[in-house]
Amino acid sequence: xxxxxxxxxxxxxxxxxxxxxxxxxxxxxxxxxxxxxxxxxxxxxxxxxxxxxxxxxxxxxxxxxxxxxxxxxxxxxxxxxxxxxxxxxxxxxxxxxxxxxxxxxxxxxxxxxx
Amino acid sequence: xxxxxxxxxxxxxxxxxxxxxxxxxxxxxxxxxxxxxxxxxxxxxxxxxxxxxxxxxxxxxxxxxxxxxxxxxxxxxxxxxxxxxxxxxxxxxxxxxxxxxxxxxxxxxxxxxx
DNA sequence: ATTATTGATTACCTTAAGGTAACTGATTAC
DNA sequence: GTAATCAGTTACCTTAAGGTAATCAATAAT
Numbered sequence: 001x002x003x004x005x006x007x008x009x010x011x012x013x014x015x016x017x018x019x020x021x022x023x024x025x026x027x028x029x030x031x032x033x034x035x036x037x038x039x040x041x042x043x044x045x046x047x048x049x050x051x052x053x054x055x056x057x058x059x060x061x062x063x064x065x066x067x068x069x070x071x072x073x074x075x076x077x078x079x080x081x082x083x084x085x086x087x088x089x090x091x092x093x094x095x096x097x098x099x100x101x102x103x104x105x106x107x108x109x110x111x112x113x114x
Numbered sequence: 115x116x117x118x119x120x121x122x123x124x125x126x127x128x129x130x131x132x133x134x135x136x137x138x139x140x141x142x143x144x145x146x147x148x149x150x151x152x153x154x155x156x157x158x159x160x161x162x163x164x165x166x167x168x169x170x171x172x173x174x175x176x177x178x179x180x181x182x183x184x185x186x187x188x189x190x191x192x193x194x195x196x197x198x199x200x201x202x203x204x205x206x207x208x209x210x211x212x213x214x215x216x217x218x219x220x221x222x223x224x225x226x227x228x
Numbered sequence: 229a230t231t232a233t234t235g236a237t238t239a240c241c242t243t244a245a246g247g248t249a250a251c252t253g254a255t256t257a258c
Numbered sequence: 259g260t261a262a263t264c265a266g267t268t269a270c271c272t273t274a275a276g277g278t279a280a281t282c283a284a285t286a287a288t
Binding site for chain 1: 130
């Protein structure tokens with residue numbers, strides 16, 4: 001019986017891990033906020049996030065597209081523009097991010113004193 | 115004006131980063147749940163989490179103590195036992211973890227279809 | 229005395245994440 | 259023709275995270 005409880009506890013963690021894979025790491029939330037703010041083009045997003053490299057941005061954008069947080073559309077034109085837009089679905093993360101933010105704010109008080 | 119908005123956006127992220135530093139990574143939430151479930155001793159916790167190594171557990175427990183998620187008390191006795199117990203404060207993470215879990219569950223449906 | 233258990237620490241190695249910088253190819257401006 | 263912009267890619271290097279295994283000190287059981 002104990003074993004069963006244990007397994008259930010672990011399987012309950014899988015979704016948590018999934019979520020952390022998607023918004024965890026150093027850049028994902030930054031990028032999300034950047035596109036939420038209206039930045040659409042690769043260089044635009046790059047410039048909006050201090051210290052990010054093209055390589056990392058490129059990689060992260062791909063992963064975020066796979067995870068349906070952004071849409072990538074190539075606008076066939078003269079300087080070949082690419083547009084990244086947040087999906088409506090990405091907005092469902094707002095609540096999660098708010099919770100993370102709220103807890104983090106309170107935690108500073110708790111650890112470093114008032 | 116744009117610059118100011120940008121700075122504010124970044125500072126709002128600091129608490130999010132703090133939170134992810136504390137509960138992110140591979141093991142922290144596992145350990146938290148293990149102690150919430152009543153596991154108190156080092157070996158007990160270690161055995162409750164498949165694949166974790168003593169080194170990592172030791173390191174994580176220290177960090178979690180610093181972050182006031184667990185209390186470490188050495189019980190001077192015959193085999194010198196150490197007890198790890200979750201703090202009441204650690205329970206404030208339940209809401210956050212629930213949100214992460216909820217989103218992750220829904221995400222599987224979204225990405226891999228129903 | 230030897231072995232086992234508890235709670236770790238240490239040294240060493242592997243893997244993964246992230247950074248640096250050069251380069252491609254297309255087009256437009258000078 | 260040269261430089262610059264856009265959207266990346268590629269190769270290479272560094273750092274950080276994590277795993278493996280040996281070891282230590284204390285005590286208890288055999």
